[in-house]
Amino acid sequence: MAADAKLELIHVTKRYGETTAVDRIALKIAAGSYCCLLGPSGCGKTTTLRMIAGHEEAPARATSSSVRRTSPTCRRRRGTAMMFQSYALFPHLDCTDNVAFSLKMRGVDKDTRRARAREVLGRVQMEPYASRLPAQLSGGQQQRVALARAR
Known part of the structure; x- marks a missing residue:
């Protein structure tokens, strides 16, 4: 992984049985940068984010050391968050x-x-x-x- 990259995915493919959710994604995100994933419904954005966050197991052979099989404790320390189209704000909280x-x-x-x-x-x-x-x-x-x- 490049010294300035905080996260790198190298041709990552994620399958659920016969269904391919992510097909050979290659992504490099520099440390301290902001990144958005945009694309049509069903193209693998959420699955990719879930692998980065550690909520979904990423194929270890296809990813950098930034995204690998982790314990639940490691997931909490990643400092990642996901925001969906439905903002899921608590209506009773300011x-x-x-x-x-x-x-x-x-x-x-x-x-x-x-x-x-x-x-x-x-x-x-x-x-x-x-x-x-x-x-x-x-x-x-x-x-x-x-x-x-x-x-």
């Missing part, structure tokens, strides 16, 4: 608490997790809306809250 939810599940104290959530909301220019519920936001604003939560 923006701050939606973003802070994963920190709450990790046992981070309330003041710390809310401060971190406000910081990330600021990065996506949503801090002025921190106390709003998802139903009070536009679709684009909901998307930014989901992105902040995925950080």
